[in-house]
Amino acid sequence: MRGVGLRYAVLVLLAAMILLPFAGIVLAALHPPGSQLDGLSIPGRWSWENFALAWQQGNFSALMRSSVLIAVVVVPLSVALATLAGFGLAILKVWGHRTLSFGFVMGLTLPIEVIVVALYFNLREVGLTNSFTGIILAEAALFMPFGVYWMQTHFSNVPDELVEAARIDGARDLVVLLRVLLPISWPAITTLSVLYFMWSWNQFMLVLVMMQDPDRRTAPGGLGLFVGQYTTDIPLLAAACLIVIAPIVVVYLIFQRSFVSGITQGAIKG
């Protein structure tokens, strides 16, 4: 039993180390605006107005709108394209499917830095900088290697008999995908959607480079600017951080099973 006690002691210590920063900013955000903080301290007066103030001064109405708009288009678009491609590669085994799969997987090791510089100038030529369309297509491209790999792996684990049976009944490719494969693929698709939402919400460098118009930046992009303007007002900054973090934490807690299976299964590629 001594072992069990020690086990829990270490677990609690680790959890405390991970949760401490959260406790820190939640407490900080509840101090009166502009007040000087000294480490962790219980505010004398609970000041909820930081959230309203940060929302207004950080222009979070516009930032949230951009973030949501981008995510709401990027997620379904990327999931749809990845599903179609995964189907083509794993089930239809299109001509050259091995080479294509390899090409997509290679994209997993490309750092964003090698894409973003030229992407900015490429998109500037066609007027897609400072535009939601540009960001959406760029994010879809960045996420594509993982999505195609993920859906292809999922489809190649579907028993052959299932597809062949539908074929014998005379089903066309699209019908096989929509009627036979999709109904059994929702767990894989949910996981992919949740991951895409997280990546889209958290994307920073792309937004920083592509969006010069402050009103069109996303929540993390705007937070990056906000921090430069209010360096010393810790309660306000803490509130702004919590505003940006809140949506992703809620999504994580709701979908934590999908998150976890996505990151674990998806990453295992030997």
Next chain:
Amino acid sequence: MAHELTSPARARPRGRALRGWLYVLPALAVYLGFAIWPAITTLRLSLLSWDGILPTTWAGLDNYVKIFRDSALYEAILHSLVLIIFFSVIPIAAGLLMTALLMGGEGRGSMRQAPKGMTFFRIVFFLPQVLPLVAVGITWRWLYSDSGVVNQILDAVGLGALGRAWLGDYQLALVALGLIGTWTMSGLCMMLFLAGAQKIDPSLYEAAKLDGAGTFRQFLHVTLPGVRREITVAGVITTIAALASFDLVYVTTNGGPSGQTNVPGLLVYRLAFNENDIGGASALAVVLTVIVIAVVSAVRYFTRDER
């Protein structure tokens, strides 16, 4: 992939194989147009001298030579290699510790029999991984500040003399920055290892127990070999995160104090969009890519399955 050998794919009519391309084409077009084409353009730009406006001039390998002559650029690459210790090596060790602790005393290898409350710890440990790094950076900037929580804790345990503005310390800023990476990456490693450990055959633990192996030796001889593949994957993901780091550095130190936390990602951004040296930025991005591919290959080589 074994079933491919017996699948009737090869016998299919050519028309269907070509029509299948229609399914792959949209994804391929977006990927080629907005990821591969820019990457190739970056490679081309790295051989040119360009300020982003005036016509380009041929520079050959000058931009590359500059990287190894300019100590700031060269040091940035070294810093990103140091970050691998904090983004990969320590998190993998921490992840293994978390895995060992979470796998429970009885029925190891089966999460269904894990002790109570383990789901809570799993959710908490993984939480930092889902947060935007910008918010993580702002939070830690405050924790590390002169009047921050880190110094407060040091004070409380009688080590107040060590207190300082950590991210402004010439010697320790890079370490302090790296430890933020440790905070975010450990949970990811844990999650990968737990997934791997679940696939281990429980009878292996039984056999080890019969041989008289204690908890620690069971972990060493059964769990550790069982999650070898997951260690490789964790190594690859975290190494890429270390080498290509940008968000965290941008909001915490922005490369300071006096360049001590410069990383390639930050300098690529600065060269391209503040100093209008597109050729230099592109060359550095290409060098970074080569390093990522080299290090990832090395990680896979050294953690490969020898059996």
